Amino acid sequence: MAVAVVQAEPGQLQGNEGLEMKMEPKGLFSTAVFKEKLREISLRRIFGSSQILRNLEDPSGVKSPKVILQNKIKEHCQRGKEFFSQGEWEKAVICYSKAINLDPQQVEFYVQKAEAFLQLCDFQSAVLNLRKAYTLSSAKEEYIVRMAFILYLQSQCLLDQEVYWDALDSFIRASELQPKNSVYRRKSITCLAALNRFSDCFRLVNEELAQDSKNPDLYILRARLHEQFCQATLCYQDVQEAIALQPQHKEARILMQRLLKRAQKAKNQAINKALKGNLKDALLRITFAIENNPFDAGYFIFRGTLHRRLKDFNAAIDDYIKAAELCEEGGAEAMEVQQQLLLTYNDFAVHCYSKGSFEEAVMLLNKALKGEKNEKGLYVNRGDCLFRLGELTFALADYQQALELSPTDFSLRRRVGMLLDELGLQEHKQRKYQRAVYCFSGAIESNPRESHYYLHRAKSRLFLQDVMSAKEDVITVLLLDPENEAVLPVVTSLFPGQPIQDIMSSKTAEVAKAILERKIQTCPYFNSPAKFKWPPRALEDEPKEQSAPTEELQQPQSAQQNSESVLRPCATEHELYKQIDSSRRNVSKVSEAVLEAKQ
Secondary structure (H helix, E strand, C coil): CCCCCCCCCCCCCCHHHHHHHHCCCCCCCCHHHHHHHHHHHHHHHHHCCCCCCCCCCCCCCCCCHHHHHHHHHHHHHHHHHHHHHCCCHHHHHHHHHHHHHHCCCCHHHHHHHHHHHHHCCCHHHHHHHHHHHHHHCCCHHHHHHHHHHHHHHHHHHHHHCCCHHHHHHHHHHHHHHCCCCHHHHHHHHHHHHHCCCHHHHHHHHHHHHHHCCCCHHHHHHHHHHHHHCCCHHHHHHHHHHHHHHCCCCHHHHHHHHHHHHHHHHHHHHHHHHHHCCCHHHHHHHHHHHHHHCCCCHHHHHHHHHHHHHCCCHHHHHHHHHHHHHHCCCCCHHHHHHHHHHHHHHHHHHHHHHHCCCHHHHHHHHHHHHHHCCCCHHHHHHHHHHHHHCCCHHHHHHHHHHHHHHCCCCHHHHHHHHHHHHHHHHHHHHCCCHHHHHHHHHHHHHHCCCCHHHHHHHHHHHHHCCCHHHHHHHHHHHHHHCCCCHHHHHHHHHHCCCCCHHHHHCCHHHHHHHHHHHHHHHHCCCCCCCCCCCCCHHHHCCCCCCCCCCCHHHHHHHHHHHHHCCCCCCCCCHHHHHHHHHHHHHHHHHHHHHHHHHHC
């Protein structure tokens, strides 16, 4: 509103009038007070102290400016309302603008003008008018709510137009006006996701969940974000949380079914690739299936099997352990996991054995035996590893434990006999002949058809002055292996000057034959007793155990293998015999070198 400036002539504002003009105006807006003073001074100068013309009324029919102003404001306001009700928003804005020009302190005009702008989708102008009403009114909360809502509408329009930055800015402003309104914050998450600002997006979702951890919709929102960013495992976990909070949540159910179908499809593809021998591609597909369904034990079992076949044993063990955590204790899947875990530990041990890492192989087999103490193959393999480490006593204990679990296993008996023979030789070299005889006798009990066991025992008995028993052992060697040249020096020592024919027809030979036949007859893996005759050609039809078992001996062994879970062996008997032979040759070379050095 313009303010009139009155200029006074020099000398006129003297005395009291001048003092009154110099007085400081009171109040913040003192223009009206100042005008009243000027008017009073003017009347005094014209009329003096007379009051005759002071209280004259306005001429009839002429309204004062104040009344005219109020009437005009009412007219503009009324026309604005009429235009608003008729949907003529632009005219309504013009009317309310005129009313505001005449009375800028009227809050209602700004509010009505803001609503007209809102109808015109001019959100920014609507917010500006509401902000002006906010500054003029004492009832501020209702204007804050309305401003936030208008900003939300503006943001939603920008979001639909994919103007994400501007939409995000408006959502943030609305959220600042109403911090407790979660809708505005969640819309901001949508904009952040569209702008690929993933860290900020997840931060806001996590903040929402921290404030409202029992809201399944928030978990679904985060699950969708995880799905959008190919984080299937985290998506599954959030969907599971939502279902736990609200079992009949429709969106959670739909999303869960989609994840499960995707996982099953990937597993079927993995099975097809595995059957074709494409293990690496099968591994990729089953891994994708696990990401979409991380709580299915069968998926982990299948992937563990693939890892084991690819010789990635650590990964296989991790998968089986995870599957064991997901299985019901005592169920069929739990038993399968246990079996597969044992096979993996065993295969890992076999792999270490082939690389010469015998100690690592023993550690793995120890873990396997903690879970299953009735699997003979684990004891056999650990015995093989201990044998390669030189721990013959412990290896023998494992072989014997395996033999207790499977007494009819001829392969185990041969292993026990081989190891006892090796122990007997060590005792013999240390001049512990009685203990050597005990070991050789055990070897003979395990495999009574192995001729060199009798020869070794005969040599030890000679040092014990047990000549008669030594003669029986030598004759037994001739019965089992007449072409054995290693026995000839011992025969010459025990039977000096006697031909072999006379030795084999003696009473000592008859006793030796009877003892040998009885031992073989009582051995559980021989179906029929063996009968030995002299001369050697009579033995042509008899099987030789040291070369290969007969068909009769193979049948119970194969039947035993079919009835049990087959484990990969660390070593075959032939490899063990070869290792023993190599060790003996090395010892012989060392002994010869020592003798040469002494000479």
